[in-house]
Amino acid sequence: MQAPRIIVDKRERNLEVIDGLGSSGAKLEFAQLPVGDYILSGRICVERKTVSDFENSIMDNRLFEQLDRLRSSFERPMLIIEGSEAEYRLGKNIIMGTMLKLYADYGIQIMKSADAVETAEMLSKLAVREQNREGNMPRITGIKKAYTTYQWQTLILGSMPGIGPAIAHRLIAHFRTLKNVANADRKQLMKVDKIGSRKADAIYNLLNAEFGTGDK
Numbered sequence: 001m002q003a004p005r006i007i008v009d010k011r012e013r014n015l016e017v018i019d020g021l022g023s024s025g026a027k028l029e030f031a032q033l034p035v036g037d038y039i040l041s042g043r044i045c046v047e048r049k050t051v052s053d054f055e056n057s058i059m060d061n062r063l064f065e066q067l068d069r070l071r072s073s074f075e076r077p078m079l080i081i082e083g084s085e086a087e088y089r090l091g092k093n094i095i096m097g098t099m100l101k102l103y104a105d106y107g108i109q110i111m112k113s114a115d116a117v118e119t120a121e122m123l124s125k126l127a128v129r130e131q132n133r134e135g136n137m138p139r140i141t142g143i144k145k146a147y148t149t150y151q152w153q154t155l156i157l158g159s160m161p162g163i164g165p166a167i168a169h170r171l172i173a174h175f176r177t178l179k180n181v182a183n184a185d186r187k188q189l190m191k192v193d194k195i196g197s198r199k200a201d202a203i204y205n206l207l208n209a210e211f212g213t214g215d216k
Contacts, residue, residue: 003027004127007039007138017048020120026127031140035070036077038123039138041130043075048119051083055090058098061164065155067108073141078109082119153178162202167194182207 003025008018010030021028036045047070049057057063070077079102088095102108113119130136156178157168174192175181181189181203189200 004040004124004131005029005138006123006127007031007033007140009033009037012037012048014048014116016116017120017123020117021124024120024124026124033140035066035073039140040123040127041133041136041138043136044078044126044130045070045074045076046078046080046123046126048080048082051081051087054081055088055095058090058094061158061162061166063098064102064106064164064166065158067102067106068154071107076109077107078111080111080113080119080122082113082115084114157181160203160206162199167192167199170194 005027006021007029008021008031010032012018018028033039033045035047037048038046040046047067054063057066067077067079099110102110111122113122127138131138150172153172154168157171158164163171170192171181175184184204186197186200186204189195189203190197195203
């Protein structure tokens with residue numbers, strides 16, 4: 001068949017991956033993608049992270065929000081984690097628990113590559129395999145379906161400083177509505193798992209501050 005087409009996010013900074021894809025014969029198109037880094041077909045989009053990127057996105061609570069949007073836009077969302085086991089700084093239980101949650105709760109297929117060269121090889125072969133399927137060419141999509149009420153609730157709460165998707169899920173499960181969260185006092189907020197006094201103060205103060213209070 002003809003060389004595969006791959007749509008690459010124009011903000012992708014790793015030239016080794018891009019050079020590797022070019023050397024494989026893939027035809028690259030660059031665009032600002034709403035989700036993911038590489039679109040390989042109408043159903044597969046890949047988010048690429050180095051080990052360091054992966055760990056940082058766990059620590060700052062970006063990971064689950066990013067990949068939730070990816071799975072909402074593509075039938076087969078994938079995550080490639082690039083690097084060796086020796087590069088991990090977080091504990092094994094944290095890394096394994098995160099990967100299991102991504103697979104079991106978010107339906108994210110996780111693949112590992114040793115380096116940028118192997119990442120490029122994996123992407124190229126996946127694109128060829130996908131595009132051998134009739135009419136399965138890459139295309140840019142936005143969000144495949146409208147957000148549900150639950151997804152909007154998670155996004156609203158998860159965007160608050162220090163909250164993120166995981167604690168947002170706990171808040172929704174405990175209080176059931178955004179109104180109940182907004183009306184909760186500090187002690188009620190602290191009844192939610194993983195919310196201590198400092199985080200409860202931060203949530204309460206943000207929800208109860210007058211507009212512009214404290215802004216410089």
